[in-house]
Amino acid sequence: MTRILVTRPLPDKVLAEAEKHFEIELREKTTPMGRAEMRASLALYDGVLPTLGDMFNATIFEEGRHRCRILANFGVGYNHIDVDAARAVGIAVTNTPGAVTDATADIALTLMLMSCRRAGEGERLVRTGKWDGWHPVQMLGQHMSGKTLGILGMGRIGQAIAKRAHFGFGMQIVYHNRSPKEMDFPAKQLGSLEEVGAASDVVVVAVPGGSETHHLVGANLFAAMKPTAHFVNIARGDIVDEAALIAALDAGEIAGAGLDVYEHEPKVPAALIARENVTLLPHLGTAALEVREDMGLMAVENLRAFFAGEDLPNAV
Structure with a gap:
């Protein structure tokens, strides 16, 4: 047999x-x-x-x-x-x-919301007993509805993320992809990663892993992003230059990040773990x-x- x-x-x-x-x-x-x-x-x-x-x-x-x-x-x-x-x-x-498409897209939206609305930081505040009650300027995050989402890689997963964001949150969609894409919802293709970064309030990585995309995302993208923008990766960890991400967070070039994957998984840099404005998940993309x-x-x-x-x- x-x-x-x-x-x-x-x-x-x-x-x-x-x-x-x-x-x-x-x-x-x-x-x-x-x-x-x-x-x-x-x-x-x-x-x-x-x-x-x-x-x-x-x-x-x-x-x-x-x-x-x-x-x-x-x-x-x-x-x-x-x-x-x-x-x-x-x-x-x-x-x-x-x-894997829908489950991975769901995790992307989870990280987008958690990062923009400071959900991880808020849960830690409650769990440590340090929350002293509601007040009008407590933990103000970023409203996600109606903002612009930039997607790097518009394959099955990228499109599933875009549909959730557009139809569920009224977000405008811009994206970068190696080839033109025909889609049944409004989305604007831009010529470079940096153009996507500059136009977006949230940037999500959804390109395949491999030698062609190793460190595709680095200092140039983060420098192009708004200081109020958030970065999310649900693809493969080594697509992102983690050192460049940490430097961008330290310099205040971006407001926060949500990560489900890591460059040297399962090792996560102490500099990311220490930051309150970084949401970290243990590769839950398809964990249903x-x-x-x-x-x-x-x-x-x-x-x-x-x-x-x-x-x-x-x-x-």
Whole structure:
């Protein structure tokens, strides 16, 4: 029977579906695989269901013979897998687009509101017993409704964020994208990240991760933003130069930030943790049971289709 390695614990519904089709070995650890584990997985299993942090770079594929014929990634982002190197040794790669769109967009709106309305700071005030009651100028934040939202990357997730912001909060939408986009709601495409930054009250990063977008966001964008503007990242941590973000916050170039991802995840710089005007979440973008089940079932379907000789539903 076809042997599949699942590299992290997944919802019971996903594992039950996988066991209908394959002989499954579940790696019980919640941390990413090490280099030796990854090399062994390619040699010992017909397929692997990896996820974020399992760094299948080119050197992992270089040594030894590979029994593995497919990496069915759990997640839409696959910048931790060198797809070209995998293909070079005859290993297919798939991902799970679509399933993550709404949940990730919801987290973007959560961070936008938390940052603009100082919600994290306010909760800490209450929890520490330091709140002394309501008064008219207590913790005044920024009203988000009717303001301008700038989106970097107008793919599925970027559009889902834009629709929520426009139709739910009456926000004007500007964006930067590598190619023109046709959309069924008002949105203005601008020529550069800096133009988006200068025009926006909130900027959200929604571009894919990978070498092409590493440190795409840095000092130039922050310098272009209004000192009253807020910055949000729900994409991949290394898209943002964290040192430049910290410098911008220290200099008062922006009013605050909301982050769900980090450049050296799970490490978070002490300078960010110490700032009251920074909202920090532990990569909750897709952390809803239904969403994780949908992602897992999509990965299992990619595996089933591959070994049945059918077209891959989500090849990358």
